[in-house]
Amino acid sequence: MEAEISKIIINMKKFLLLLFIITCFSASAVEKKTNFSIEIFEKAKTDGKTIVINSYEKWCGTCGVQTKILDQAEKEFKEIVFLSYEQSKNEDIAKKLNIDFWTTIVIYKGNKEVTRIIGQTDKKTIYSAIEKGI
Numbered sequence: 001m002e003a004e005i006s007k008i009i010i011n012m013k014k015f016l017l018l019l020f021i022i023t024c025f026s027a028s029a030v031e032k033k034t035n036f037s038i039e040i041f042e043k044a045k046t047d048g049k050t051i052v053i054n055s056y057e058k059w060c061g062t063c064g065v066q067t068k069i070l071d072q073a074e075k076e077f078k079e080i081v082f083l084s085y086e087q088s089k090n091e092d093i094a095k096k097l098n099i100d101f102w103t104t105i106v107i108y109k110g111n112k113e114v115t116r117i118i119g120q121t122d123k124k125t126i127y128s129a130i131e132k133g134i
Contacts, residue, residue: 036085036093044081048110050133054084055094057102065121066105072123073130080130107133 036053044051054070056063067084074082085093087102097106103119107129114133120126 034085034090036083036090038093038096040081041083045108045111050077050080050114050130051108052080052082052130052133053097053099053104053106053108054082055087055097055099055102055104055106056084057087060102062103062119062121066103066126069121069123069126070105073127077130077134080133105129109133 041051041053052070052073054067056067070082070084074080087094087099094100099106101118104116105118105120105126106116107114115129117125117129120129
């Protein structure tokens with residue numbers, strides 16, 4: 001009887017470990033990409049477009065959540081220009097935009113910065129900030 005209970009406990013531990021690993025990988029499976037360029041940014045500003053800039057780090061969990069929300073928003077707000085960059089690999093961009101934290105989202109309408117949020121992972125708050133730029 002004790003041998004059977006031990007087997008069950010071992011199998012449960014294996015299952016929980018597998019579940020944990022799957023959950024971790026799916027949470028970080030969001031595509032974090034750098035598509036920011038000064039040329040695209042300046043043209044969008046000149047054209048009076050709404051621009052959403054996402055500053056992230058690949059290892060940052062909060063950044064992953066923000067990126068997932070912004071990926072969704074990009075599908076819904078087709079007229080908005082979404083630009084992303086990895087903070088540590090693009091310090092020149094961060095400096096130009098005066099962004100100090102990798103969990104920063106900045107929204108512009110043309111040449112004017114409309115809003116800036118840091119470390120926010122609530123979809124409603126992020127969408128509300130985007131809508132201020134429309």
